[in-house]
Amino acid sequence: MKLSRVGTSVAMTAIAALTLVGCAAGGEQGGNEGGSDLPKYSPAEQLEGKLSATGASSQEKAQVAWLADYAGLQAGVDVKYEATGSGTGRDNFVAGTSNFIGSDRAFKAEELKENKFAVCKDGTDLVEIPVYISPIAIAYNLPEVEALNLDADTIAKIFDGKIEKWNDPAIAALNEGVELPDTKITPVHRGDDSGTTENFMDYLSEVAPDSWKYEADKVWPKEIKGGEAADQTAGVAAAIEGGEGTIGYLDASAAGELQTAAVKSGEEFVEYTPEAAAAIVENSKLEEGRAATDLAYELNFEGGNGGYPIVLVSYLIGCAEYQDAETGKLVKDYFSYVISPAAQALAAEKAGSAPISDGIREKAQAAVDAIK
Structure with missing residues (x-):
């Protein structure tokens, strides 16, 4: 199977995303920029504010599409995502320079114990949800x-x-x-x-x-x-x-x-x-000992039953409770959008990813609903 090639360099991700956001925001309100047969999404309320995110370059094409579509839905919210790579994204989240991140793996259990996440309230859990499944x-x-x-x-x-x-x-x-x-x-x-x-x-x-x-x-x-x-x-x-x-x-x-x-x-x-x-993710289980908002999967790489065994599950990561409640409200809204059938279908169309299953979405939505 062949998928459309990345058209912009990773170094230009943030610029490309901002350009698309500006175009969408300047157009008719409503978003849902994909094909007419894709499902539609409507936010619960109109918000205003800014979010800055970094992280996985695997999500690059999906994030560009999501940001453009989301800008048509939430014209008052300016979301920037720079594809720095997962490792840099996790470092930025620990340091507090990113409000949320994309990462091709969840934080390890020992990292959760060792690190204090600057944008999160002390003692809060992380929200780690799978949003991008790809071979x-x-x-x-x-x-x-x-x-x-x-x-x-x-x-x-x-x-x-x-x-x-x-x-x-x-x-x-x-x-x-x-x-x-x-x-x-x-x-x-x-x-x-x-x-x-x-x-x-x-x-x-x-x-x-x-x-x-x-x-x-x-x-x-x-x-x-x-x-x-x-x-x-x-x-x-x-x-x-x-x-x-x-x-x-x-x-x-x-x-x-x-x-x-x-x-x-x-x-x-x-x-x-x-x-x-x-198919591989569907046959995998969640890691034990994690918070209810932390959906880190322990992948079954053995394959079989037509499953392709080398799989990337990329996460959005944020705080269950933010130092700043307004930031939490914006992150909650964007995360809700990304896991929606509309956004997942858009990523499948633009980036060739596999939409998350209804079962994964249900668990992810419960985790996102806990954000404040």
Whole structure:
């Protein structure tokens, strides 16, 4: 499956978002900027104020669409979202420089204990809700190889530098009848702090523990030598496109016209689709020991039943109670919009993500309703 390519650089996300917001706000009131067949959303009341957010670049295309649509619904609310990457977003939320953030993972339990979140009232819980479900595509650049199958063990060895040529027997065994070139493999990984990296390594740790010995983290393992580093989702896409023999992992919304591999899930090889990614989340459970407003999922990466096993679940993160009640009111309204069927359908149309299920939405709405 191919999705439309990211049209703006990550560095321009905030500018693009503001431009779209300005256009929407200057037009007819009402929002719901997607196709006419999409569901509609109406806010409970008209608000005024400003919100500043940073975080996951995976949400870039969805956030641009959401901000433009939301501006037509809440012309008095100015929301800025800058795609800085998940790690920077979490740092900003701790420091209090972002009112809310996007992150490709929830805060870890130990981080919740260690950190005091400056915009939140002391002792309050966080609201962490999944709003963007997407496959993590394994993209490659081999013009003569139209289709490619990979499994977790082989992917782990490629990114660890243990498999160095495209015609390696391990790859050939998964691709019977395919003529693989004697081309050097150049793995491309994220050079910045990234929740996508952490999700990708979490998958390898869970499914290929014998071949992947590194702990899942937002930072690529320093022990791995070679390969190429690229910042942000768009940087990874550009690096793969720019070099034959490359392979990398990235949010599927940025895969564009890149070649992408089918990944083994259960006993079959599955192409990525939003629906296949959503199937993995549906078969996963919430992490234990979290607050009722903290919907952090423990993903089932084993796949099977047609599910695509490498999945990114990106969250919106805010406070259950803010230091400033007016900020809390604005965040509550924006979060309610993002999880609505209208906003989720818009993201599916513009960014190729999988809309959250009704079951997830019900839990998320209960968490959002607690914000003050």
